[in-house]
Amino acid sequence: MANLVLYRKYRPKSWNEVIGQEHVVRTLTNALKLDRVGHAYLFTGPRGTGKTTLARLLAKSLNCAERKDFEPCNKCGLCNEIAAGKAFDLIEIDAASNRGIDEIRQLRDGIKFAPAVGKFKVFIIDEVHMLTKEAFNALLKTLEEPPAHAIFILATTEVHKVPATILSRVQRFDFRRLSVSEILKRLSMIAGAEKIKIDEPALKLVARYAQGSSRDAESMLEQLKSWGAGEVKKEDVESLLGVVDFEKVKALTDFVVSKNPAGAVDFIGRMMDEGSDLQEFLKEMQNHFRRLMILKIDPALSGLISQELTQDQVEASQGQANSFELQNLSQALHILHSASQDMKFTPIPPLPLELAVVEIIHNKN
Numbered sequence: 001m002a003n004l005v006l007y008r009k010y011r012p013k014s015w016n017e018v019i020g021q022e023h024v025v026r027t028l029t030n031a032l033k034l035d036r037v038g039h040a041y042l043f044t045g046p047r048g049t050g051k052t053t054l055a056r057l058l059a060k061s062l063n064c065a066e067r068k069d070f071e072p073c074n075k076c077g078l079c080n081e082i083a084a085g086k087a088f089d090l091i092e093i094d095a096a097s098n099r100g101i102d103e104i105r106q107l108r109d110g111i112k113f114a115p116a117v118g119k120f121k122v123f124i125i126d127e128v129h130m131l132t133k134e135a136f137n138a139l140l141k142t143l144e145e146p147p148a149h150a151i152f153i154l155a156t157t158e159v160h161k162v163p164a165t166i167l168s169r170v171q172r173f174d175f176r177r178l179s180v181s182e183i184l185k186r187l188s189m190i191a192g193a194e195k196i197k198i199d200e201p202a203l204k205l206v207a208r209y210a211q212g213s214s215r216d217a218e219s220m221l222e223q224l225k226s227w228g229a230g231e232v233k234k235e236d237v238e239s240l241l242g243v244v245d246f247e248k249v250k251a252l253t254d255f256v257v258s259k260n261p262a263g264a265v266d267f268i269g270r271m272m273d274e275g276s277d278l279q280e281f282l283k284e285m286q287n288h289f290r291r292l293m294i295l296k297i298d299p300a301l302s303g304l305i306s307q308e309l310t311q312d313q314v315e316a317s318q319g320q321a322n323s324f325e326l327q328n329l330s331q332a333l334h335i336l337h338s339a340s341q342d343m344k345f346t347p348i349p350p351l352p353l354e355l356a357v358v359e360i361i362h363n364k365n
């Protein structure tokens with residue numbers, strides 16, 4: 001196990017290790033308790049939020065002979081085979097690389113045969129939106145009359161690309177982005193288990209920067225694992241991951257609020273000197289101005305951004321938002337967006353950001 005990447009090593013093995021996604025967990029564990037698991041599910045939602053994890057958990061619970069209530073035993077042969085990715089009765093298909101009708105036909109032919117060891121044959125079709133039209137049609141036929149031993153779990157980040165005919169045949173679960181505190185809990189657990197020395201502000205920054213994806217957070221932690229001696233601090237996270245701190249975007253925005261182009265350009269110059277990644281910074285400026293716009297539209301919408309920021313940060317943002325007209329903010333977002341496009345081609349790295357800030361100040365009120 002030693003050289004497994006963290007997010008694989010710590011993938012939840014039982015339902016009680018899953019964070020967030022309460023509605024999905026509750027429905028599925030209830031179905032397991034009552035022996036009323038459906039034949040076709042669709043798991044959709046952002047990357048790294050638990051779709052594959054829950055699909056495998058469901059497969060394991062369904063087939064584990066020693067299951068207690070809904071939790072798999074994680075000891076029997078079947079549980080071990082699933083953990084090792086070697087179970088005969090769990091067939092995982094990556095639709096991104098098996099898009100065609102032949103693969104689905106193969107699946108349809110194989111589905112007739114009873115499960116080898118367990119009670120169910122579970123088919124997980126990942127990235128299902130990638131299937132071709134013909135493959136979808138073939139899949140539809142299978143979903144219309146699945147044998148009693150077959151269970152399908154389709155997973156996708158892009159549900160709008162899945163045909164309505166398929167959607168009407170499956171029970172759909174929408175996975176949501178995980179909150180900062182949910183991710184933080186996992187990061188603390190993993191950092192503890194791995195004996196990674198990292199302080200709370202640093203861990204929080206990682207959790208926040210992952211934007212709801214636990215996998216992204218865990219991959220960042222992985223990179224920080226080998227960060228030299230001593231305790232990892234927030235500044236280390238910033239420089240190693242090119243993570244942009246809220247304080248920095250807030251500081252530059254303060255120069256905009258006070259209509260101070262000299263201060264703003266000087267600030268950008270200092271960031272260049274520190275070796276900051278301006279592309280990342282621009283991305284974070286766009287996030288920041290989006291949040292300002294939301295708060296300007298209606299402070300009551302702060303719930304939309306409360307997962308990304310602490311309460312203090314929401315309040316600081318609200319203060320900045322109040323000094324703009326809504327129109328200034330939407331304009332600023334357009335300006336920042338095109339600046340980040342320009343950034344890819346410019347021979348003068350700080351120029352798009354400088355120009356953007358000067359224009360936003362010029363347009364303000």
Ligand SMILES: Nc1ncnc2c1ncn2[C@@H]1O[C@H](COP(=O)(O)OP(=O)(O)OP(=O)(O)O)[C@@H](O)[C@H]1O
Pocket residue numbers: 006007008010011012017018019020021045046047048049050051052053054156157186214215216218
């Ligand atoms: N809800 C969650 N609870 C606990 N850990 C999670 C959760 N979601 C993600 N993780 C962590 O992130 C890793 C990746 O999650 P998973 O593979 O389930 O994501 P996914 O939703 O299938 O993403 P993708 O769309 O990119 O395939 C897991 O191994 C686990 O470490």
Ligand SMILES: [Mg+2]
Pocket residue numbers: 051052053126155
């Ligand atoms: Mg997945």
Ligand SMILES: [Zn+2]
Pocket residue numbers: 064065066067072073074075076077078079080
């Ligand atoms: Zn078991």
